[in-house]
Amino acid sequence: MAVALIADIKRMTLHDGPGIRSTVFVKGCPLRCLWCHNPESISAKPQMLYHEKLCIKCGNCDSACRIGAVKNGIIDRALCVGCGRCTENCFRGALVLSGKTMTAQEVFESVLRDKCYYGTEGGVTVSGGEPLLYPDFTAELFAALRKEQIHTALDTCGEVPFERFETVLPYTDLVLYDLKGMDPARHKANTGKENTRILENLRELGHRNIPVEIRIPLIPGHNDFPEELRAMADFLKNIPSLVKIKLLAFHDMARNKYKEVGLTDTTPDVKPPDAAAMKHAASFFADLPQININQP
Ligand code: SF4
Numbered sequence: 001m002a003v004a005l006i007a008d009i010k011r012m013t014l015h016d017g018p019g020i021r022s023t024v025f026v027k028g029c030p031l032r033c034l035w036c037h038n039p040e041s042i043s044a045k046p047q048m049l050y051h052e053k054l055c056i057k058c059g060n061c062d063s064a065c066r067i068g069a070v071k072n073g074i075i076d077r078a079l080c081v082g083c084g085r086c087t088e089n090c091f092r093g094a095l096v097l098s099g100k101t102m103t104a105q106e107v108f109e110s111v112l113r114d115k116c117y118y119g120t121e122g123g124v125t126v127s128g129g130e131p132l133l134y135p136d137f138t139a140e141l142f143a144a145l146r147k148e149q150i151h152t153a154l155d156t157c158g159e160v161p162f163e164r165f166e167t168v169l170p171y172t173d174l175v176l177y178d179l180k181g182m183d184p185a186r187h188k189a190n191t192g193k194e195n196t197r198i199l200e201n202l203r204e205l206g207h208r209n210i211p212v213e214i215r216i217p218l219i220p221g222h223n224d225f226p227e228e229l230r231a232m233a234d235f236l237k238n239i240p241s242l243v244k245i246k247l248l249a250f251h252d253m254a255r256n257k258y259k260e261v262g263l264t265d266t267t268p269d270v271k272p273p274d275a276a277a278m279k280h281a282a283s284f285f286a287d288l289p290q291i292n293i294n295q296p
């Protein structure tokens, strides 16, 4: 039975595909986007989250850790193996383990509980991290959902071999595909990888007529330049199965998550774009189907 490392399952989500959905977040991502809003999903290993505001420095966690990797809530991340034992001693909920190995059947049973909320439009999205690091898990989950006539959406960064799409596509109703820029060098500076394979895979999805919703994060000073926006729009004109484009405004609500997971915030000076900037960016895509702005 296929398994995945699950960071979280969020219920009643409204921005991860059509309608009301449950979104399954897997852990592990091949990219390192400077602006990542889910830093707890980057690593493909279990990780401890530390909510400093909840901690009363009681020291209960210290004795639970057999290798001395935590002291008064402060985790030595070089030592910590993510076993989660210390969470059992923290009655304040200040320590939380992110990353639980679950079978596709377990996740299916969990999201099936919300079937009555999905209606005809909603359903289940697998996001991350990168779901196609777990193609067998995602395919098995989607196949089970299909039998229940529940809509399935795959939220991907595209930086994987196309064979992984082939495993999942027979059970996928919609692909939510991230497009972060066209200039290869800038893409590498922003995400850690060039975009060659991402663009090739997107072209192939178009060629196979797979319904695709494009999601473009708009990050001031990183990918909001006119030449980038124009090049993205030109590229998308050649994707015949494009159903929607969503422009996602950078927001700074994830800053605290970096601290919780013990990472350094990589865009401390970036400010969210205002409504005028979003509208201007959207104007580059005016000739394409359904351009949509998402601004918290
Ligand atoms: S047990 Fe919880 S509240 Fe107490 S020190 Fe550890 S993290 Fe803080």
Ligand code: SF4
Pocket (backbone or CB within 6 Å): 048, 064, 065, 066, 067, 068, 069, 070, 075, 079, 080, 081, 082, 083, 084, 085, 086, 087
């Ligand atoms: S997760 Fe395990 S290894 Fe890490 S601090 Fe807690 S008890 Fe120690």
